[in-house]
Amino acid sequence: MHVDGNAAAGLLTQVFARDMTGAHGTCGSCGHNGPLAEAVVYGEAAGTVFRCPTCDNVLMTLVEAPGRILARLAGLRWLAVPI
Amino acid sequence: MAPAALLQRLTWLPAVIAEARAETPQARTLVLDVPGWPGHRAGQHVDVRLTAGDGYQAVRSYSLASAPGEQPAITVARVADGEVSPYLVDVARPGDRVEIRGPVGGYFVWEPAMPYRPVLLVGGGSGVVPLRSILRHHRQSADPTPMRLVYSVRAPELVIYREELQAEHLVYTRTTPPGWPRPAGHIDQGLLREVAWPPVDSPLAYVCGPTAFVEHLSGALLDLGYRAGDIRTERYG
Numbered sequence: 001m002h003v004d005g006n007a008a009a010g011l012l013t014q015v016f017a018r019d020m021t022g023a024h025g026t027c028g029s030c031g032h033n034g035p036l037a038e039a040v041v042y043g044e045a046a047g048t049v050f051r052c053p054t055c056d057n058v059l060m061t062l063v064e065a066p067g068r069i070l071a072r073l074a075g076l077r078w079l080a081v082p083i
Numbered sequence: 084m085a086p087a088a089l090l091q092r093l094t095w096l097p098a099v100i101a102e103a104r105a106e107t108p109q110a111r112t113l114v115l116d117v118p119g120w121p122g123h124r125a126g127q128h129v130d131v132r133l134t135a136g137d138g139y140q141a142v143r144s145y146s147l148a149s150a151p152g153e154q155p156a157i158t159v160a161r162v163a164d165g166e167v168s169p170y171l172v173d174v175a176r177p178g179d180r181v182e183i184r185g186p187v188g189g190y191f192v193w194e195p196a197m198p199y200r201p202v203l204l205v206g207g208g209s210g211v212v213p214l215r216s217i218l219r220h221h222r223q224s225a226d227p228t229p230m231r232l233v234y235s236v237r238a239p240e241l242v243i244y245r246e247e248l249q250a251e252h253l254v255y256t257r258t259t260p261p262g263w264p265r266p267a268g269h270i271d272q273g274l275l276r277e278v279a280w281p282p283v284d285s286p287l288a289y290v291c292g293p294t295a296f297v298e299h300l301s302g303a304l305l306d307l308g309y310r311a312g313d314i315r316t317e318r319y320g
Binding site (some may be wrong): 018 | 316
C-alpha cells in the first residue's frame with residue numbers, strides 16, 4: 001500500500017516546521033526533479049519512505065522514534081524549498 | 084501565505100465527532116469539533132490519530148472535505164482490511180474522540196487568485212473529496228474563475244456528495260443510471276476534449292484518485308496540451 005507525498009504532509013511539517021509538499025527534490029539516481037507531493041510514499045514499515053516516481057530510488061526516509069524523528073536524505077541530490 | 088504561518092509547529096489537537104453522515108454504503112463524512120482549529124485552505128489534509136485501549140496508535144492522512152470557513156470534516160471510504168477506515172466508517176459515533184494534526188499540505192491546494200485561470204478538477208472514486216472542498220470554496224466565495232469537475236465513479240450508488248455534484252460531469256465506469264446518455268467506461272481523450280478547458284486558456288488541473296487513474300489522466304491532459312507544471316496530482320493506493 002502506497003500513497004504520495006501529499007499524505008505525508010503532517011510528518012514533513014513535523015520535521016521541517018513548514019509545508020514541504022511543494023518543495024522540489026532532485027533524485028540522486030536518475031535526476032528527476034519534482035515536488036515531494038509527487039513522491040511515492042510507503043508508510044507501513046517502521047519508517048516513512050519517499051521514492052522517486054520515475055526510477056523508484058529511495059529519496060528520503062523518516063523514522064519517528066521516541067522524542068525525535070530521524071531523517072535520511074541520502075537519495076536526494078538537491079532539495080529546493082520555496083521561501 | 085502570511086509570513087507568520089511559514090514556520091508551523093504542529094501539535095495533536097483533541098477533536099470530537101460532531102456529526103456522522105453516510106454518503107454511500109462505503110463512505111461516511113465525519114464533521115469534527117476541534118477547539119482551536121486555525122482554519123484551512125481548500126484541498127488541505129489532516130492527520131487523524133486513533134489510540135486503542137492498550138495504547139496502540141494508528142495515524143492516517145485524510146483530505147478535508149469541507150470548505151475553508153466551515154468546520155473541518157473528512158470523508159472516509161472503507162478500505163478492505165484497513166486498520167482505521169472501517170472504524171471511522173462503521174463504528175465511530177458522534178461524541179467519540181479522536182486526535183487531529185493539521186491542517187497540513189500546500190501543494191494540492193486551490194485559492195482564488197488573479198489572473199483567473201480556469202480550473203479542471205478530475206476525481207476518481209474517493210479522490211473527489213479534496214475536489215469537493217475546492218468546488219465548495221469556489222461556489223461560496225462567488226469567485227469568477229471558471230471551474231468544472233469530472234468525477235469518475237464505478238456506479239450510481241457510489242456517488243459521494245450526490246446532491247452537490249449533480250450539475251458536474253459524472254462518468255460511470257461500470258454501471259450507469261437508467262437512460263444515462265454515455266455508456267459505462269473510463270474518462271477518455273474524447274470526453275476530455277469536450278469538457279476540459281483548452282490549453283490556450285492556461286488552465287490548472289487538479290487530479291486526485293487511485294494511482295493508475297491519476298497516471299492515466301495526467302498523461303491524457305499532457306497529450307491534450309496541458310503543461311506538466313499546471314497539473315497537480317494526488318494519488319492513493
